[in-house]
Amino acid sequence: MDNTDLAALLDCVGRTWTPSQRLHVGDVAWAYAHGDGSAAPDVSLAWGDPLLGFADVWLPGSTGQPATAALHLAAQTMTTRQLAEAVDELLRVAPRVTVEASRQQTEVVEALRTRGFRETGGPWFARLWRSLADLSDLAAHPVPEGYSVRPALRHELARRVEVHRRCWDPARIKRMLGLPVTGDEAGSGYSAERHRAVMDTPVYRGELDMVAVAADGSLVAYGLGWLDAGSGSVLFEPVGTDPRHGGRGLGRAVCAEILRAARDLGATQAVVGPRGDGGYPAPRRLYEGLRMREVAQVVSFVTG
Structure with a gap:
């Protein structure tokens, strides 16, 4: 093929x-x-x-x-x-x-x-999975004061790429995973070209490409939702918060807005695939705080 x-x-x-x-x-x-x-x-x-x-x-x-x-x-x-x-x-x-x-x-x-x-x-x-039949629990995850959440705009492609790069800086990820940081790590490889390729896929929906905006207009968190109209399901992949704005509930606020927007587009359920073991627990805690529960475990198999 x-x-x-x-x-x-x-x-x-x-x-x-x-x-x-x-x-x-x-x-x-x-x-x-x-x-x-x-x-x-x-x-x-x-x-x-x-x-x-x-x-x-x-x-x-x-x-x-x-x-x-x-x-x-x-x-x-x-x-x-x-x-x-x-x-x-x-x-x-x-x-x-x-x-x-x-x-x-x-x-x-x-x-x-x-x-x-x-x-x-x-x-x-x-x-992790949840139903979107009742989203009243999302009121517990408001947008923090001084920030707003909205879909990313086409003309701010460079800023959308940059917030992804800050969130997924390789040295930062190593620290979160407890790995040694050498100081010579390259920056994130995410680029405008790569994000254009993402937007060109037939299941990309701009309404589900959410960003959090600080009072000074900078983009400080984001989440990308993928809607499968056939099954009425939305997937979070990826989600990130600029470390300078961490710990304020921005990740959950962005995801809550994606869930509302996806529901309005016809979604009835949501899924996400964070680490399940204890090596990187923060993402799982974020999603479980949105009442998502484990329905499967994806593990590695090897032969030879």
């Missing part, structure tokens, strides 16, 4: 979406636009017509480490044999490979285990 066919990837993920699966259409669009900073895969695999599953594979070169694969299998519409054949083809491309899968997608986990995959025991991600 030509990996440029984003529409097919979005249809594959959205057609049988459940809150407990690893990918939402927003994850696909964000990764496809390289918003996450990922490189183009070395190999792309696809199964079924219409598409039932796909994998992007990054080979390790001469490092001796396992390859990495981003794998999606629509287990609800694939037979046991089709699941096994897909995993077998992945292993032919990368005999030693790490993948992530939701523990709640038991058919996928079983297909991996029967082919020799085992859990790595490393960091894992939670899948």
Whole structure:
């Protein structure tokens, strides 16, 4: 399959979406636009017509480490044999490979285990969910005094990019993860070109690209919501607050506004995928404060 066919990837993920699966259409669009900073895969695999599953594979070169694969299998519409054949083809491309899968997608986990995959025991991600039927609880998360929250404007692209870069500065992320900071870390690679690619994806909605604005007009926090109209679900990916304005409830206020806007656009439920283990607990606390609860655990499996 030509990996440029984003529409097919979005249809594959959205057609049988459940809150407990690893990918939402927003994850696909964000990764496809390289918003996450990922490189183009070395190999792309696809199964079924219409598409039932796909994998992007990054080979390790001469490092001796396992390859990495981003794998999606629509287990609800694939037979046991089709699941096994897909995993077998992945292993032919990368005999030693790490993948992530939701523990709640038991058919996928079983297909991996029967082919020799085992859990790595490393960091894992939670899948948190809430209904949007009643948003009255969001009144507990008002916009802090001196700030406002609104959708980002097209003419402020440079400022929208800069607030992302401040929030996701690599040295800052290392500190939050308890990793050593060397002082020679490069800045964030997020750019205007990358954000334009995000905006060009068919599921980007400007109404859900929210920013928090300080009294001096500077952008100090943001959150991007991705609406899947088919399932009526909205995903948060990513969300960030400038560290100089942290601890004031801006993250929750931005997310609360995304939930209201998504509800007005027809969404009935929301999901997000923060770290689930204790290595980076702040994002999970933010979303649980918005009454989002765990419905799945996404863990790493490795073979070889």
